[in-house]
Amino acid sequence: MKYGIALFPSKQVQDIANSYRKRYDPHYALIPPHVTLKEAFEADEDHIEEVVQKLSNVAKNTQPFSLNINKLSTFSPVTNTIYMKVEPADGLMELHQKLHQSDIPNGQTFSFVPHITIAQKLSDDEHSDVYGSLRMISHEFEETIDRFQLLYQLENGSWTVYETFRLGKG
Amino acid sequence: MKYGIALFPSKQVQDIANSYRKRYDPHYALIPPHVTLKEAFEADEDHIEEVVQKLSNVAKNTQPFSLNINKLSTFSPVTNTIYMKVEPADGLMELHQKLHQSDIPNGQTFSFVPHITIAQKLSDDEHSDVYGSLRMISHEFEETIDRFQLLYQLENGSWTVYETFRLGKG
Numbered sequence: 001m002k003y004g005i006a007l008f009p010s011k012q013v014q015d016i017a018n019s020y021r022k023r024y025d026p027h028y029a030l031i032p033p034h035v036t037l038k039e040a041f042e043a044d045e046d047h048i049e050e051v052v053q054k055l056s057n058v059a060k061n062t063q064p065f066s067l068n069i070n071k072l073s074t075f076s077p078v079t080n081t082i083y084m085k086v087e088p089a090d091g092l093m094e095l096h097q098k099l100h101q102s103d104i105p106n107g108q109t110f111s112f113v114p115h116i117t118i119a120q121k122l123s124d125d126e127h128s129d130v131y132g133s134l135r136m137i138s139h140e141f142e143e144t145i146d147r148f149q150l151l152y153q154l155e156n157g158s159w160t161v162y163e164t165f166r167l168g169k170g
Numbered sequence: 171m172k173y174g175i176a177l178f179p180s181k182q183v184q185d186i187a188n189s190y191r192k193r194y195d196p197h198y199a200l201i202p203p204h205v206t207l208k209e210a211f212e213a214d215e216d217h218i219e220e221v222v223q224k225l226s227n228v229a230k231n232t233q234p235f236s237l238n239i240n241k242l243s244t245f246s247p248v249t250n251t252i253y254m255k256v257e258p259a260d261g262l263m264e265l266h267q268k269l270h271q272s273d274i275p276n277g278q279t280f281s282f283v284p285h286i287t288i289a290q291k292l293s294d295d296e297h298s299d300v301y302g303s304l305r306m307i308s309h310e311f312e313e314t315i316d317r318f319q320l321l322y323q324l325e326n327g328s329w330t331v332y333e334t335f336r337l338g339k340g
Contacts, residue, residue, distance in 0.1 A: 001181060008330050011171060015325045022326065029199030032330040149331060155185045156192065160178050160202040161319060161331035 001045050002153040003162070004107075005038035005055070005099055006031070009067060009116060010143050017084060017118050024082070024119030024130055031159040033116050035067075035086055037148055038099045041107035051104060052163055055150060058098045059165035064146035065091020072118070072134050080127035083115035084139055095148070095167075171215050172323040173332070174277075175208035175225070175269055176201070179237060179286060180313050187254060187288050194252070194289030194300055201329040203286050205237075205256055207318055208269045211277035221274060222333055225320060228268045229335035234316040235261020242288070242304050250297035253285035254309055265318070265337075 008014065017033035043051055068087040075081040086092070096112050119130055147166050151159040178184065187203035213221055238257040245251040256262070266282050289300055317336050321329040 011322060011324060011330070014330060018324060018326050018328075029328075032324065032328060147333070149334075152181060154181060154188060154202065156188050158188075158199075158202060160181070160184060161334065163317070163336075164331065164334040166333075 001043060001048070002040045003043050003048070003051070004036065004040045004151050004153065004159065005148060006034040006036050006151060007067075007145055007148045008032055008034050009069075009141070009145075013069065013084070013116070013141055013143070016139070017116050020082075020118035020134065024122065024126075025117060026121050027117070027157075030157050031151070033118075035114050035116055037096055038104075039107040039109065040153065041105045043105050048162070052150065054101075054104050055099070055163075055165050056170040058095070058101075059148070059167055060170035062095050062098060062167050063091065064144050064167045065089065065095070067092065067141075067143050067145045069116070069139055069141040072131075072137070072139060073115070074127070074131050076127055076131070080120065080122040080124065081117055082119040082122075082127070082131050082134060083117045086114035086116065088112070088114055092145070171213060171218070172210045173213050173218065173221070174206065174210045174321050174323065174329065175318060176204040176206050176321060177237075177315055177318045178202055178204050179239075179311070179315075183239065183254070183286070183311055183313070186309070187286050190252075190288040190304065194292065194296075195287060196291050197287070197327075200327050201321070203288075205284055205286055207266055208274075209277040209279065210323065211275045213275050218332070222320065224271075224274050225269070225333075225335050226340040228265070228271075229318070229337055230340035232265050232268060232337050233261065234314050234337045235259065235265070237262065237311075237313050237315045239286070239309055239311040242301075242307070242309060243285070244297070244301050246297055246301070250290065250292040250294065251287055252289040252292075252297070252301050252304065253287045256284035256286065258282070258284055262315070
């Protein structure tokens with residue numbers, strides 16, 4: 001089964017992200033707006049409880065942290081993906097690093113650029129238009145993140161939450 | 171903020187439910203296939219942790235139980251909603267009852283007919299056609315439920331998981 005790890009920002013940020021995703025992100029219906037902490041990885045259903053135990057230990061030993069969003073940015077020219085840029089603050093980077101320990105299964109790994117996707121799979125022209133009009137809008141948020149979620153993927157590509165982990169608790 | 175409580179059946183059951191929901195359920199994109207345990211209720215964000223504490227106590231004092239699905243059924247003529255019928259077994263009914271204690275906020279309450287919706291908001295003709303063709307298909311599943319989820323609703327109607335509660339654990 002395919003699993004992934006993500007955190008959800010506040011409802012306020014999710015609502016704003018969705019106002020863009022609805023028009024510009026074909027993954028709009030598959031998962032709420034999120035920061036991917038660990039890309040999809042394969043794990044056996046019979047062994048997922050071992051992973052859960054490790055994630056619980058990571059959560060227990062990580063304190064809640066501040067999530068800061070300052071602006072929109074784009075992964076262009078690599079991909080035509082526009083996102084809310086999340087500051088790579090210590091707490092977030094530390095959590096990401098712990099989730100990539102060698103004893104937790106890993107999928108594809110990229111260098112970690114924390115973000116909330118709001119538009120993707122745009123043509124070059126769409127990307128120019130959309131980014132041109134969105135980049136001027138101010139998006140500044142600061143909030144506290146006190147949990148992350150382990151999800152699994154259904155056949156239609158959507159994601160269901162398997163378990164919540166509370167930072168500082170497990 | 172609007173909260174609700176649901177349990178998700180296995181990936182296998184969710185995939186089958188989605189194969190119907192994709193065509194017949196306008197809520198397909200808003201939440202994965204689920205059994206609603208508590209209809210939407212309003213709760214103040216500042217007080218949700220009190221609710222979480224109560225739900226955690228309910229979970230701690232409730233053992234995992236068997237979920238049995240035997241057939242499809244319909245709420246017609248009340249509404250043109252077709253669903254996988256979930257047996258009202260003791261464990262499930264007990265959990266439902268505990269989640270409706272007087273000290274946990276309640277929304278609209280119906281008598282509890284546990285189900286997984288696979289089609290809704292059909293016209294009378296659509297309902298006849300769809301139910302006529304689906305009712306002959308055998309759907310028998312037995313699985314163990316060991317968790318439930320507290321979710322909140324975004325402005326677009328979709329639901330994000332706030333917390334997972336493990337039965338027998340909290």
